[in-house]
Amino acid sequence: MNLPILPTLARLVQDAQVAIPSDPTAEGTYWFPVQASTLAEKSDWTFYYIYWISAFFTAVIVAAMVFMAIRYRYRKGEWDGADSPGHSLALELTWSGIPFLLTIAMWYSGFKTYMYGDTPPPNGYEIQVKARQWSWEFIYPNGAKSDELHLPVNENVTFVMSSADVLHSFWIPAFRVKKDIVPGRYTKTWVNAIMEGQYTMFCTEYCGKDHSQMNAQVFVQDRASFDEWVGLAADPYGEMLPVEIGEKIYNQQCIACHTTDGTVRIGPSWQGIWGKESNFEDGTKLLVDENYIKESILDPGAKVVAGFPNAMTTYRGVFNDSEIDGLIAYIKSLGN
Amino acid sequence: METQVTDTNESSYGGDTTNYLNATKGIWSWMYTVDHKRIGVMYTFGTIGALMLGGLFALLVRLHLWSPDGLLVDNATYNQFFTLHGAVMVFLFVIPGIPGALGNFVLPLMLGAKDVAFPRINLFSFWLWTLGAIFFVTVLVTGGLDTGWTFYTPYSIQTQSSVIWAVSGAFLLGFSSIFTGLNFIVTVHRMRPKGMGWFNMPLFIWGIYSTAVIQVLATPVLGITLLLLAVERSAGLGIFNPAFGGDPVLFQHFFWFYSHPAVYIMILPAMAIISELMATFSRKRVFGYTLVAYSSISIAIFGFLVWGHHMFTSGQSAWASFVFSTLTFSIAIPSAIKVFNWLSTMYKGSVRLDTPMWYALAFLWMFTIGGLTGMFLGSMGTDVHLHDTYFIVSHFHYVMVGSIMFAFFGGLHYWWPKMFGKMYSEAMGKLGAVLMFIGFNVTFFPQFVMGARGMPRRYATYLPEFESLHQVSTVGAFILGLGVAVGIWTLFSSLVFGKKAPQNPWGAASMEWETATPPIEHNFHEIPSVKPVYDFSTLVFNEATGNWDRIADASEENNG
Helix, strand or coil: CCCCHHHHHHHHHCCCCCCCCCCCCCCCCCCCCCCCEHHHHHHHHHHHHHHHHHHHHHHHHHHHHHHHHHHCECCCCCCCCCCCCCCCHHHHHHHHHHHHHHHHHHHHHHHHHHHHHHCCCCCCEEEEEEEECCEEEEECCCCCEECCEEEECCCEEEEEEEECCCCEEEEEHHHCEEEEECCCCCEEEEEEECCCEEEEEEECCCCCCCHHHCEEEEEEECHHHHHHHHHHHCCCCCCCCHHHHHHHHHHHHHCCCCCCCCCCCCCCCCCCCCCCEEEECCCCEEECCHHHHHHHHHCCCCCCECCCCCCCCCCCCCCCHHHHHHHHHHHHHCCC | CCEEECCHHHHHHCCCCCCCCCCCCCHHHHHCCCCHHHHHHHHHHHHHHHHHHHHHHHHHHHHHCCCCCCCCCCHHHHHHHHHHHHHHHHHHHHHHHHHHHHHHHHHHHHCCCCCCCCHHHHHHHHHHHHHHHHHHHHHHHCCCCCCCCCCCCCHHHHCCCCHHHHHHHHHHHHHHHHHHHHHHHHHHHHCCCCCCCHHHCCHHHHHHHHHHHHHHHHHHHHHHHHHHHHHHHHHCCCCCCHHHCCCHHHHHHHHHHHHHHHHHHHHHHHHHHHHHHHHHHHCCCCCCHHHHHHHHHHHHHHHHHCHHHHCCCCCCCHHHHHHHHHHHHHHHHHHHHHHHHHHHHHCCCCECCCHHHHHHHHHHHHHHHHHHHHHHHHCHHHHHHHCCEHHHHHHHHHHHHHHHHHHHHHHHHHHHHHHHCEECCHHHHHHHHHHHHHHHHHHHHHHHHHHHHCCECCCCCCCHHHHHHHHHHHHHHHHHHHHHHHHHHHHHHHHHHCEECCCCCCCCCCHHHHCCCCCECCECCCCCCCCCCCCCCCEEEECCCCEEEEEEECCCCCCC
16 A cells, blocks of 8 residues: 555655765774664664663663662561552553653654655665575676675665565665565665775575575775776676686575585585486486586476475576576586 | 451361372373363473473574584574474463463462363363474474474475474464463353452453453464465465465464464463562552553553564555554553552562562563563664564563563462472572573673674574674573573472472462462362452461461451
């Protein structure tokens, strides 16, 4: 449901751009990493507001508890408790009313911050985020693809995110940005990064075996450096030979499940498989050749090697033909 | 005016020395019992067993996380550790524990009743619990479980682990919960003694009753959701699986529609215990009794309206998130009211710091922290950064362990003498409470900081910058484990080494303390008269016997 009131409210809460902190080597605080985005300062403000109120009330409650446990401790002999009050409407109203008023600001400030962080401004620089078990791929407007996220500093960047398989979630703590990535749809979020530097991005929705290793590096650069990087990234293989292309892809995308030294992981090792006969779960057999490799990449469930689970996500739409050629060349090079 | 000790012990069982424990013998007399007290005892031992199993997984998790690269096992095995820790604890310990163990034992006695409304359904509830436990043990020895206790799709559809055994077990446990709830609702409505109106009954009963309402209304939704997940896995129905046109976020809505009210199924019985402990150990009626009673019901009702606060980053609409955030803040107020009222109960009271009260005071402290950290999460903006991090893990452990587990141990230490007729060692009891308190806070307070700094949850390995906080947390976990072991040993060893318990060792005012210790099979020979609730004025400590005797005017007619 998309009520027109929400974009209106969102425009009301979009503040002017926050200036870059004066110290680019700034460290985080006790609670937080650096405030590396325009969102971070707002998010942290709401946190500290709630934090100090919470600390105050915790201290008051614990102190009252300790005080009364000592002051009113049991003493032998008669005690009838006659002059101790049983209820007080005035007190009930006070200790309900004051917390209620305090929580209004928590609620409102949280809403404001959320709307700011969840509403990508128009005309942001769009980066596609592809999440899969267990790696990230970022696709830039010029067609560049990388497992690194590069951002131009002080610009609005919109992320259009999709998953190839299960739920993932995109979290960059330094930016305070988080959004789930849901298979079957696109989700969006955005950031305006205000501090040059290198940050870590985590997957933060449990997605299976290597969920904890599904990190990506985030680089915030001045516009010129960013343009240079993204230009080079659009042509990532440059003059590389197919076998080198295949090895590069292997190290980025395949190494989590396949080894090249014979060790078995979730998928079979590639060592020495070229030209050999492979036995499949359904009892059939086939020689490992170019067609078999290509089918294994694009439709991995079609033939599952005996003894292995049908757990590989398809890479259809991820690799182009020259990348598949590269992988074939690399596997050939691993001996037969 | 002559004071007279009315020894209801005599009149209530006529000098008979058999009690519910030794009235009949043999394992079948327990397996087929319809006695709520025996069922309560079986739940006590069963749920403590589940606590130990879930606790073992917790120690494995924390030990593995000693090292940033994972100390013990591979990622896939770690994922099983955290999943099984959560599933065993939630479904076999926290949800069934207090209602099954203490609710069953205490409720009819507190009402002067012979049993619950439907004793055979009560037994059936326990059998379902046992069957559910067997299903979870089956999970352990077949494919294990690695989905997280939340079973989010599509991963739970895809994984090879024993999801269907696990959701079937949870389905059975759900029905155990539903039948218990049904039983308690009818018992409270129909079996109160004459003179015990709704506002003259102990707050423990208000708490158990409110819990029962949620059990009956919410649990069926979990049942259907898990059934749909099982069908999705086996038949590829396409409700939650986007590969077949389904919606993974729909699963989250269905799941949390139950699982949020479920956390109130967990906390309301704990709060029920705390009301009794605060009253008895301050020797005063709970301050603001009426409001505390109403707050129990309002928490039960409002608890149904806030589930989407688990989903602010899920892709649900901002409008939905706004509504859920607003309603979430409304629950803060009844919870705050309870804490302030419990505190005020001590004011001008006569506070006795026996072991149960140590647990109750620890509860107040840790529930304050657990509840306040909920504020950060109900506020949409801060939740975005904190969701799915160690901050959340710490928040819910402060409530589930620091509050609920502590209340459970407080209640066990309180009612244990009545249940088994033995007093445990006060020194050991207090040692257990102190170790648990220190261990718990050392384990979990650093986790708030870790989460805010950038440590995601459900991670088998982590960045080296979090190593020292993880190690502090791990040390705390072992201290907590030791504390739990001491607490359990305190109780169990009293069965062998404990002194005989008097009828009312704490000077409590509710009716269960007017029966024999342990109670006779039919609870009361003659039902005691109904007194004003939390009226401690007629109880006097007898130095010689260690009992709190009930004093009455000789001129008054009484049931003695």
